[in-house]
Amino acid sequence: MQKFKNIIFDLGGVILDVDYNLTRIAFEKLGVVHFDEMYSQANADKLFQKLETGEITDDIFYKEFNRCTGLHLSDEEIRKAWNAMLLSFRQKSLEFLEQIRSKYKIYLLSNTNYVHIAAFKETLHQQIGVKTLEEYFDEVFYSCEIGLRKPDAACYDWVLKNLGIDAGQTLFIDDSLHNIEGAKKAGLQTIHLLPGLKIEDLKL
Numbered sequence: 001m002q003k004f005k006n007i008i009f010d011l012g013g014v015i016l017d018v019d020y021n022l023t024r025i026a027f028e029k030l031g032v033v034h035f036d037e038m039y040s041q042a043n044a045d046k047l048f049q050k051l052e053t054g055e056i057t058d059d060i061f062y063k064e065f066n067r068c069t070g071l072h073l074s075d076e077e078i079r080k081a082w083n084a085m086l087l088s089f090r091q092k093s094l095e096f097l098e099q100i101r102s103k104y105k106i107y108l109l110s111n112t113n114y115v116h117i118a119a120f121k122e123t124l125h126q127q128i129g130v131k132t133l134e135e136y137f138d139e140v141f142y143s144c145e146i147g148l149r150k151p152d153a154a155c156y157d158w159v160l161k162n163l164g165i166d167a168g169q170t171l172f173i174d175d176s177l178h179n180i181e182g183a184k185k186a187g188l189q190t191i192h193l194l195p196g197l198k199i200e201d202l203k204l
Contacts, residue, residue, distance in 0.1 A: 004104070004189055006170040007204070008159065010150075011110035011133075013041075013175035014193055015094065016120055017087035026081035032069050042178055044111075044149075051113045054144040058115055083119040089127055096200035097136045104204070108133060108140040109159055109172075111149050111179075117142060139163065150174070151182025160186070173199060 012018040020041050027035040039048045047064050050056045056064070062075045097106060125131050134140050141159055148155035160167055167187035174180050175193045183190050191202065 002168065002189060004169050004171040006105045006107065006163075006165050007100070008107045008109050008170060008172045008188070009097075009137075009199070010174035010176070010179065010193075011108060011112065011120075012086075014173060014199060015097075015108075016089050016123075018085045019087060020085050023081060023083075023085040026084040030073055030077055030081055031071055032081075038068070041176055049149065051115075052111050052143045052149055053147050054114075055147075058113075061113075061115075079115055082115055086116060086119050086123065089120075089124055090198060091128065093199050094128065094136060100204055101138075105138050105163075105165070106136075107159070107163065108137045109150065109155075110141070111143045113144045117144070150176075150179040153182060153186045156183055156186035156188060171204075173202075 009015060020036075020039075023039075024035045032038075038045045044052065047056075047061070047068060051058075051061045059075070062073075062078050065078055066073055100106065121132065124133065130136075141162075143149045143155070146155070146158060148158050150156070156167070156172070160170065168189070170188050171191065172180070172183040172188040173191045173193055174183070175195075177192055180190045180192045193199065
C-alpha cells in the first residue's frame, strides 16, 4: 500500500454496528415477502436507491413502500422496521478516530437516508453523549445529501473533487466488497473490513 494522507470511512459495519437481518425479519413480521430482494447490503431496488439519493421524501417513501408491497402499513411501522438494522456505535472505533486525526485528514462517506440519519444521531447522543458525527471527521458525506451512492464511480469522484484531494493519496475503508471495488475503479487505495475486524485493529 502506498503512503496516504486521507482516509474515507464507511459508517455501517465500520463505525456503527448493523444487522440487515433484523430489518428483514421486522418487515417479514409485518407481511412483507422477500424484503431481501428490495434491499440488502449488496443491493437496493429503485425505491431504496431514490430514498438514499434524496430523490424522494420520507413521506413519499412510506407511500411507495405500501404501493410496492400491496400493504397498508403505518409510517411508524415502516420506520421502526427500517431502523431495526441500526445497532450501537463502536465506542473503541470512535476513540480510534480521535487518535488518528493528528496523522490524517479523515472523512465519512455513507449510503444512507434521512430516516436512518435521525435514528443513528439519536443513538449517538444517547450512547456517547455526542450530537453529530461531524465531531469525529473533517467532513461527513451522506448519499441522500449529495445525491450519489456507492459503488458508483461518480460518488467517489464527487467527494474527491469536493475535498480537493487526490485519489492516489486517499485510503477508503468499507465492509462492502461492492463499494471497495467501486472505490478501486475511482483510483482509491482500499481496505475491505472483513467481519470481526475493527478499524482499531488496522495498522494506520
